[in-house]
Each structure stands twice: as C-alpha cells, then as structure tokens.
Amino acid sequence: xxxxxxxxxxxxxxxxxxxxxxxxxxxxxxxxxxxxxxxxxxxxxxxxxxxxxxxxxxxxxxxxxxxxxxxxxxxxxxxxxxxxxxxxxxxxxxxxxxxxxxxxxxxxxxxxxxxxxxxxxxxxxxxxxxxxxxxxxxxxxxxxxxxxxxxxxxxxxxxxxxxxxxxxxxxxxxxxxxxxxxxxxxxxxxxxxxxxxxxxxxxxxxxxxxxxxxxxxxxxxxxxxxxxxxxxxxxxxxxxxxxxxxxxx
Ligand SMILES: Nc1ncnc2c1ncn2[C@@H]1O[C@H](COP(=O)(O)OP(=O)(O)OP(=O)(O)O)[C@@H](O)[C@H]1O
Ligand SMILES: [Mg+2]
Numbered sequence: 001x002x003x004x005x006x007x008x009x010x011x012x013x014x015x016x017x018x019x020x021x022x023x024x025x026x027x028x029x030x031x032x033x034x035x036x037x038x039x040x041x042x043x044x045x046x047x048x049x050x051x052x053x054x055x056x057x058x059x060x061x062x063x064x065x066x067x068x069x070x071x072x073x074x075x076x077x078x079x080x081x082x083x084x085x086x087x088x089x090x091x092x093x094x095x096x097x098x099x100x101x102x103x104x105x106x107x108x109x110x111x112x113x114x115x116x117x118x119x120x121x122x123x124x125x126x127x128x129x130x131x132x133x134x135x136x137x138x139x140x141x142x143x144x145x146x147x148x149x150x151x152x153x154x155x156x157x158x159x160x161x162x163x164x165x166x167x168x169x170x171x172x173x174x175x176x177x178x179x180x181x182x183x184x185x186x187x188x189x190x191x192x193x194x195x196x197x198x199x200x201x202x203x204x205x206x207x208x209x210x211x212x213x214x215x216x217x218x219x220x221x222x223x224x225x226x227x228x229x230x231x232x233x234x235x236x237x238x239x240x241x242x243x244x245x246x247x248x249x
Contacts, residue, residue: 023078038240051228054237104179108191169200
C-alpha cells in the first residue's frame with residue numbers, strides 16, 4: 001500500500017481501493033477438496049457501501065476474510081490488491097499494518113474479549129506494536145479517543161462494563177468502535193446484524209450509514225436482501241463467483 005496519507009473522505013469517488021482479482025479458494029476436508037471461490041473478482045471503490053449477498057455456504061465470509069488478509073487465496077490463484085498493491089507482495093510488517101490500520105473488521109458474533117471492559121476492548125487495536133513506555137505516555141489520549149467514539153455510538157454510560165453486561169446491539173456497537181479506532185479506510189462487516197432483532201439491527205445499520213456518510217468505505221456481507229438494500233451497490237456471490245451490479249433484486 002502507498003504511504004500517502006489518505007483521509008476517510010478525501011479521495012476521488014471512483015477510484016478502486018480494494019480489489020479481489022480472479023480469486024480461488026479451496027478448503028481441504030480430509031482427502032476431499034472443496035472449492036468455494038472459483039475465480040471471484042470484486043472491485044470496491046473509495047467511499048462506496050457495497051453489499052455482498054449470497055446464500056449460506058456460498059463463500060461470503062471466505063471472500064471477506066481474503067479481502068481482510070485474515071486468510072489467503074489458493075497459491076497463485078488470484079490476488080487481493082489494496083491501494084493498487086498486491087497484499088502478498090508486501091512485507092510482513094506492512095501486511096500487519098494493513099490488517100490493523102487500513103481496514104477494520106466486524107463479525108456477526110462480535111468477538112469481544114470477555115475479561116476486558118468496553119473501553120479496553122475498543123482501544124485494543126491501537127495498542128498493537130506500542131511499547132509499554134509509549135502506552136503509558138499515550139494512555140490518556142487513547143482512552144479519550146475511545147470514549148468519544150463510544151459516546152458517538154451512545155455507549156458513554158457503558159465505558160467500564162464488561163461485554164457480558166451488554167445487550168447484543170451494544171456489543172456490536174463496541175465491536176464497530178474497536179474496528180474504527182485506528183481510522184481505517186475500509187470497514188469489512190460480516191453479517192453485522194445477523195445476531196440481532198430487526199429493530200436493533202436497523203440501529204446498527206443506521207450507525208454504519210452515518211459512518212459511510214462521513215466517508216467510510218464499507219463492504220458488508222449479508223444473506224438478507226432487505227439489509228443489502230441499505231448499501232449503494234449490491235453484488236451476489238453465486239457458484240463461487242461475484243455477479244456484479246445487481247442493484248435490483
Ligand atoms: N476453514 C474451513 N475449512 C473447511 N471448510 C470451510 C472452512 N471455512 C468455510 N468452509 C466451507 O466453505 C463454504 C463457504 O463457507 P463461508 O463461511 O464462506 O460461507 P458463507 O457464505 O459465509 O455462509 P453463511 O451465510 O452461512 O455465513 C462452506 O461450505 C463451508 O463449510
Ligand atoms: Mg458467513
């Protein structure tokens with residue numbers, strides 16, 4: 001990825017930021033190869049909110065994990081580019097920076113650490129690579145940043161609570177705050193409302209819409225056409241490939 005500083009909203013509208021190119025992914029179950037992605041390509045443009053729609057088992061999470069560098073395509077079978085750079089060609093430290101700073105990831109089941117409180121969960125990504133000395137020097141500032149983000153998400157009365165003391169919607173708001181604490185350019189959200197009732201899920205989508213309006217690029221996976229409609233653009237994952245530009249479903 002390039003070292004130029006980019007703001008969430010300062011880039012031209014139609015330039016690609018994240019691209020999957022002809023990606024293949026095969027899982028091996030015992031002796032059986034299970035091909036899941038079979039030449040999937042997807043271009044995500046700066047500032048857009050894109051929904052990846054598909055049936056259960058179609059490979060949505062797999063594709064999102066590859067785009068977030070949480071997993072890799074089959075060897076020599078496709079690439080993921082961020083900001084024009086092939087992730088596999090980056091040094092390990094730049095790949096770590098990509099995962100920790102350039103993107104944020106939100107999961108269906110929140111994945112908060114139960115022994116940490118809301119503020120501590122939120123600042124966790126900003127501690128990666130920080131020395132103990134730097135942490136003590138910056139701790140008040142980091143906690144302040146987390147507090148203002150959590151306040152904007154309506155969680156100012158929950159800062160010292162543990163995840164088990166929160167509702168599902170509150171947990172997901174903490175998870176989104178954690179994903180955004182390092183000001184990523186792209187948020188990758190895997191069924192972010194999949195575990196929530198309709199109203200609470202709607203509130204999470206409203207929160208994402210506000211972030212999107214502020215310039216955040218969002219890639220959201222869902223199996224629900226109504227949720228997908230909240231995005232600017234809908235693509236469908238089918239037979240291991242991405243069918244582009246399905247705006248009406
Ligand atoms: N680590 C793994 N090992 C083996 N098979 C896997 C693995 N991860 C996923 N699969 C298989 O790959 C296929 C696609 O899984 P994936 O989780 O990407 O689908 P999905 O579209 O996200 O489904 P859902 O809507 O249920 O979340 C499924 O058949 C799944 O069983
Ligand atoms: Mg999934």
